Amino acid sequence: MLLNATDIHKTFQTADGPFAVLRGVSLTLAAGDTLALTGESGSGKSTLLHLIGGLDVPDQGQIMLDGVDIAALDDTGRAALRRGTVGVVFQQFNLIPSLRVIDNIAFQARLAGQHDAAWCAELADRMGLKPQLRKYPEQLSGGQQQRVAIARTLAPKPKLVLADEPTGNLDEATAEVVLSLMLDLVSETQAGLLMVTHSDRLAGRMVRRLHLARGQVA
Numbered sequence: 001m002l003l004n005a006t007d008i009h010k011t012f013q014t015a016d017g018p019f020a021v022l023r024g025v026s027l028t029l030a031a032g033d034t035l036a037l038t039g040e041s042g043s044g045k046s047t048l049l050h051l052i053g054g055l056d057v058p059d060q061g062q063i064m065l066d067g068v069d070i071a072a073l074d075d076t077g078r079a080a081l082r083r084g085t086v087g088v089v090f091q092q093f094n095l096i097p098s099l100r101v102i103d104n105i106a107f108q109a110r111l112a113g114q115h116d117a118a119w120c121a122e123l124a125d126r127m128g129l130k131p132q133l134r135k136y137p138e139q140l141s142g143g144q145q146q147r148v149a150i151a152r153t154l155a156p157k158p159k160l161v162l163a164d165e166p167t168g169n170l171d172e173a174t175a176e177v178v179l180s181l182m183l184d185l186v187s188e189t190q191a192g193l194l195m196v197t198h199s200d201r202l203a204g205r206m207v208r209r210l211h212l213a214r215g216q217v218a
Contacts, residue, residue, distance in 0.1 A: 001063075002192045003029040003052065003160060008061035010047055017116040020045045023215040024059070031159065032190040034183065036203035038210035045196045046164055048212070051086050052194065053162050054078030058164040060097075066159055084112035087158035087191075089182075091165040095137040095152075102133040104148050109155035123151040127181055143174040150182050154189065161186055165201065179205060 001194040021043045029035050037045045050056050052063055054070050055078075063070040065084060070078065082088065087108070095104050105124055109115040124130055127147040137145055146166065153161060166182070167175035179202060186193045195206060203209050211218045 001028050002031045002033075003027070003194070004064045004068060005048075005052060006060075006062045006064075008048065008051060008058045008063065010044070010051060010056070010058050019188050021215055022051075024061075025212065025215070025216075025217055026061075027210055029160070029192040029194055031192055032187065032206065034186070034193040034195070034206040036206035036209045037079055037194060037196045037212065038198070038200075038203050038209060039218070043212040044215045047139050049162050049164050049194065049196050052091065052160075053086050054081050057089075065147055079141055083108065084114060084156050085159050085163045087153035087156065089150055089161065089163040091138070091168040093149045093169075095140075095145060095148055097137055099136070100133065100138070101129060101135055101140070101174070104137065104150045105129075105155055107155075112156040114156040116157075120151070121156050123154055123185070126185065127151050129193065143170055143178060146170060146178055147181070150185075153184075154185050154191075158188050160192045160194070163212045165196055165198070168198075175199075175202065 006026050008022050008025045011020045028174045039045050051058050056173060074080065078150050096107065099107065106115055106120050109120065124133060129147055132140060132144060167178055170178060183205065197203050
């Protein structure tokens with residue numbers, strides 16, 4: 001099993017007192033498997049994704065990723081995990097404005113010490129970005145920028161891809177194309193894919209679905 005999250009709890013302090021965002025959530029994900037994480041706003045989807053990605057640590061519970069206990073790692077260890085083992089695609093593209101498309105695609109892989117020029121070129125080709133490689137992010141459409149962001153995430157060949165509303169800023173037709181490309185590439189690399197989405201249509205493209213309500217699996 002690539003990912004095994006068990007009895008995850010997370011509480012945040014608010015002006016009105018403690019707020020339990022996650023209350024005993026568990027999930028598993030195998031290599032090559034795809035899972036949609038659905039639920040209303042505030043149900044804990046993004047918080048769970050951030051915990052699995054090592055962007056935060058749970059108050060209680062265990063997250064085992066490829067045999068490593070994420071919560072037991074320090075900040076440096078979790079950062080190293082995000083550079084290579086885990087790839088994250090956000091709704092916001094987070095591209096580096098001063099870098100051309102080709103360098104944005106290679107950026108994460110270079111940080112991880114896993115840069116493969118041939119693989120980056122293949123990703124650019126598959127994502128339909130070859131004519132855009134010398135351009136800067138501001139010269140691209142939203143759909144093109146999201147393709148760059150996905151290619152950047154897949155460039156180090158992560159074992160787990162986390163996607164938080166990755167097509168939320170795109171129109172329906174573009175969202176379908178981008179998601180299809182991501183699913184094809186994830187399947188070919190046998191990475192696990194965990195995607196947060198509000199869309200039943202997009203969730204239906206995943207192999208499995210997990211619905212959260214009030215911080216618990218519904």
